Amino acid sequence: MEKLTDRKRSEIKGRLEGIFGPENVTDKVHDLFPYSYDATECEPHMPDFVVLPEYVDQVVAVVKLASESGVPLVPYISGNNIGGLTIPERGGIVVDFSKRMNRILHVHESHMYAILEPGVTFGQLKKHLDDHHPGLRYSYPFAPPFSGAVGNAMLSGMNNMSCAHGSMGDWINGVEVVLHDGTVARVGSCFLGKEFRPDNWHSRYPMPDLLGMFVNWQGMTGIVTKCAVQLWPRRPIETAYVGIAYGFETTAELMRELGRAEVIDDISAVSVEVAKMSVGIPTPIKIPEEPDFALLVPVSALTRKHLEAKYEIIQDVFAKVNRKHGNKTFITKFDTFASLVGEGVRAFYDLPGVVTPLVEYSGLTWFGSYAPPEHLGTLFEKANAIFHKYNFPAFVYSKIMKSGHYGIFRSIIRYKKDSEEDRAHRAMEEFFDLGVEHGCIPYKAPVWMCERLKEHIDPNWLELFKRVKGLMDPKGILNPGRWGV
Numbered sequence: 001m002e003k004l005t006d007r008k009r010s011e012i013k014g015r016l017e018g019i020f021g022p023e024n025v026t027d028k029v030h031d032l033f034p035y036s037y038d039a040t041e042c043e044p045h046m047p048d049f050v051v052l053p054e055y056v057d058q059v060v061a062v063v064k065l066a067s068e069s070g071v072p073l074v075p076y077i078s079g080n081n082i083g084g085l086t087i088p089e090r091g092g093i094v095v096d097f098s099k100r101m102n103r104i105l106h107v108h109e110s111h112m113y114a115i116l117e118p119g120v121t122f123g124q125l126k127k128h129l130d131d132h133h134p135g136l137r138y139s140y141p142f143a144p145p146f147s148g149a150v151g152n153a154m155l156s157g158m159n160n161m162s163c164a165h166g167s168m169g170d171w172i173n174g175v176e177v178v179l180h181d182g183t184v185a186r187v188g189s190c191f192l193g194k195e196f197r198p199d200n201w202h203s204r205y206p207m208p209d210l211l212g213m214f215v216n217w218q219g220m221t222g223i224v225t226k227c228a229v230q231l232w233p234r235r236p237i238e239t240a241y242v243g244i245a246y247g248f249e250t251t252a253e254l255m256r257e258l259g260r261a262e263v264i265d266d267i268s269a270v271s272v273e274v275a276k277m278s279v280g281i282p283t284p285i286k287i288p289e290e291p292d293f294a295l296l297v298p299v300s301a302l303t304r305k306h307l308e309a310k311y312e313i314i315q316d317v318f319a320k321v322n323r324k325h326g327n328k329t330f331i332t333k334f335d336t337f338a339s340l341v342g343e344g345v346r347a348f349y350d351l352p353g354v355v356t357p358l359v360e361y362s363g364l365t366w367f368g369s370y371a372p373p374e375h376l377g378t379l380f381e382k383a384n385a386i387f388h389k390y391n392f393p394a395f396v397y398s399k400i401m402k403s404g405h406y407g408i409f410r411s412i413i414r415y416k417k418d419s420e421e422d423r424a425h426r427a428m429e430e431f432f433d434l435g436v437e438h439g440c441i442p443y444k445a446p447v448w449m450c451e452r453l454k455e456h457i458d459p460n461w462l463e464l465f466k467r468v469k470g471l472m473d474p475k476g477i478l479n480p481g482r483w484g485v
Helices: 006-020 029-035 056-069 122-132 149-154 248-261 272-278 304-325 334-341 343-348 373-389 421-437 447-453 459-472
Strands: 049-051 073-076 093-096 104-108 113-116 172-178 184-188 223-230 237-245 268-271 293-301 329-333 363-371 396-401 406-415
Touching: 006 049, 006 056, 029 049, 029 093, 056 073, 056 093, 056 172, 056 223, 073 223, 104 122, 113 122, 122 149, 149 172, 149 223, 184 223, 237 248, 237 304, 237 334, 248 293, 248 304, 248 373, 248 396, 268 272, 272 293, 272 343, 293 304, 304 329, 329 334, 334 343, 363 373, 363 421, 373 396, 373 406, 373 421, 406 421, 421 447
Parallel strands: 049 093, 073 093
Antiparallel strands: 104 113, 113 223, 172 184, 172 223, 237 293, 237 329, 268 293, 268 396, 363 406, 396 406
16 A cells, blocks of 8 residues: 555544544554554554444445545454464554454354354353353363454364364354445355344355355455354363373374364363473473373263263273373373462463463464374474474474364464564474475464465465455455465
């Protein structure tokens, strides 16, 4: 976008104030600055305005204004993403949904879904369900309670029921979205009827599934104003176990076998250094005698006998892996593990929660990816070498998703922005190369990573991508700069 003249800036500001009210529009530098960067090494860019919508009509009006004036729009929720996804690459208007457009519009008990506005947080949703719908549950990632639930779903985030039910993108029944010209469209079973109804958001099939034009597009094709997410029955018994594993391939095989057993809600593996961070060791070093990974395994059950049957199967999996690899895995109850190492580890189980090791440094970056499960052992081993090469504590986080159909592989670096940013970025480039070599698909990929990814992907896919972007955003106003378009 060309730099706004003083006259043009004044004109746009006046129109924005007419839409949102003067108190919900700002162009003051001290207000804009927090929206210009995030925790990562991604290059900062200042917006020209920040607005706080409350109603869909206001979103329609600002989209029409942006289309008419050619000013970019960047949707923003809580700013907790990792990947620079809300940094306004080309300036423009940041639309901050977190302050006023944050209502839980409806929870349908029998159909088990919740209709959310984009500013609803995980903590808000959990409290609402606990207070008003205790028989239903959503699931939560390793993110603070003030993180946005809709943004996570629209970006196909993982969660603490991912092994059983897949990514949060799979949990979306439908959306209401404002298109580039201000048209409001409903996608999913909610397309029935001329007006919004809270009772018909139960599925996204069997009509043509247009939701793919918005999920994982980082706000490049439309601005979501409502999202229906699936809920699940809350089982009477919810507990967790902790596994300890020696060896990278042993850990990977244990994860794959547990996923395929179809008795657990989720499984999360972290390098042992992360377990040390959780009990207050800021820069842990693994000693040779220590295990390589700790695994958190949440399990839910209908009855005590149901739980006992599941635990017996879990123990059989550990025994099977031990027979093959030589007694290199162990399992215990989570409460027992917490009593031994410290209550700080509960942040990894009592979600949503602030996982302190992720937020105690000024910088945080990752190579996050969806990965082929068969390559996890190799990824663990080679990532460990990269961490040591760049002198960062090993921080690998991994999952098995949807009973083993795919996995999560993340290499995470906490760093000091004032002195370690260049070293952290060079390490991220090596993690990217490692991941792509083994079939990993980057998750929440920042601009620099997308540019490098273009070297590896099918050019016809990229051409189709550009065609869809051009169709959905012909004037290039919707979060421009992502994926180089």
